[in-house]
Amino acid sequence: MELISETKSFDGWHKQFEHNSTSTQCKMRFAIYLPPQHENKNIPVLYWLSGLTCTDENFMQKAGAHRIAAELGVAIVAPDTSPRGYDVADDPDENYDLGLGAGFYVNATQEPWSSHYNMYDYITEELPELIEKHFNVTSTKAIAGHSMGGHGALTIALKNSDQYTSASAFAPICHPVDCPWGKKAFTAYFGDDQELWRAHDTVCLLENLKSHIVPMRVDQGLSDNFLVEQLKLETLEKVNDEKNLGIKIVKHEGYDHSYYFIASFIEEHLRFHANFLID
């Protein structure tokens, strides 16, 4: 594991590392924020999954999360949003919504994606193992994300409800099997059989829920340009109501899809997770 940068922030440290990933078969970069408490004890971890086009940097630079993490004593890990490198497949048309920066946090089954696009294994297994080996952290972890990363956080928490204390999302892609971003990515990564897509869709997973779910919170800005066509919050609200799932859904007048929206409410999300991460 190679240290790329380290910067003091709110009395803790923001660090970037690169390592060779067995899941994605390429060099992966991630960022970690270690609040001052990590000097004296093992602390829990919040994994943050970013949206389309992002890297490990967007959340760390723009969300204003370090201040609250430093108060609460929670580490934050922000992985990249896809494998990268010269031999990693990308959208032939170089659009932002497939390939590089658009891993969707799944294990692709179709060529040319399947050799590197295994972000699900990376996020749920390889990365936590690495983090728990190298830093003063416990195995107690929560997961959160934005947009494509909101989809990632919710689906991962639904499929691994024993692994995470809680999950939250800003403006998640709620029902990717039925929106343009999701259809494009899932066709590429899983092929044409739409039945197979449903295992990677928050609303479908909730419709067929077999086990308990962890505490969940979703925030959505009502001036978000992607709300109607891509995010489809109403599909999540419907299953949440029908099955009485207790997911806390908060709608915000006037807010859009940007990191200004995330920054405005990240404190509430971090305190929500701290309720479950910290005894």
Added chain:
Amino acid sequence: MELISETKSFDGWHKQFEHNSTSTQCKMRFAIYLPPQHENKNIPVLYWLSGLTCTDENFMQKAGAHRIAAELGVAIVAPDTSPRGYDVADDPDENYDLGLGAGFYVNATQEPWSSHYNMYDYITEELPELIEKHFNVTSTKAIAGHSMGGHGALTIALKNSDQYTSASAFAPICHPVDCPWGKKAFTAYFGDDQELWRAHDTVCLLENLKSHIVPMRVDQGLSDNFLVEQLKLETLEKVNDEKNLGIKIVKHEGYDHSYYFIASFIEEHLRFHANFLID
């Protein structure tokens, strides 16, 4: 004045505008954060001057300042760091420390710079006039900045002590007449006569101080890579001590030159200014 973007943030609004500037003879972009209080009353303004390579965006996205501005009821205006446009001169070698993104907040007297590089007039006269005309703000204003913008904030406040309530800087270029960044820029903008440079240098202005100074605060990270060669905090400390000026200088072990440093202490700067901006 053309609205480029508007985004809700901490219950207020972040907006970007473009306008044709008479000072710089080109289209200028600036950002303004209007906290929720501006809906009901006229509020004071903090002008933020960014460092080399920045635009109006860096501070607004990375400093985490909206939260505190929204609490205090202070507007923040972040101008660009230089004139821009196809006919605006740039460093022939395209380095980051001269020309575009490197206006140093002065009025250049030498060709080819003097036709557009009039950032001093823009910041001290044209921009406040525009802001006070178009927004619910008072003429009460403070000024702050980072690195080149710290130099800008301190020199502007020293030369206009009746115009600003207070000034502050993160990692300012304290003594540009005696550091590589300053020598390069001042040679280009003012020519070879180094006597003329002294009117644009915080330490020189303080050495020859004729009037009162406004309350000032300077924060400096001690792991800042630019500290020794470019920023030279010790020159400011020396004149501050010798002349008993009362500038509050705070040094921070481990912090570097990045926005993580600014984010860690921006709350203290905003509260410092609020003491003087708000009755």
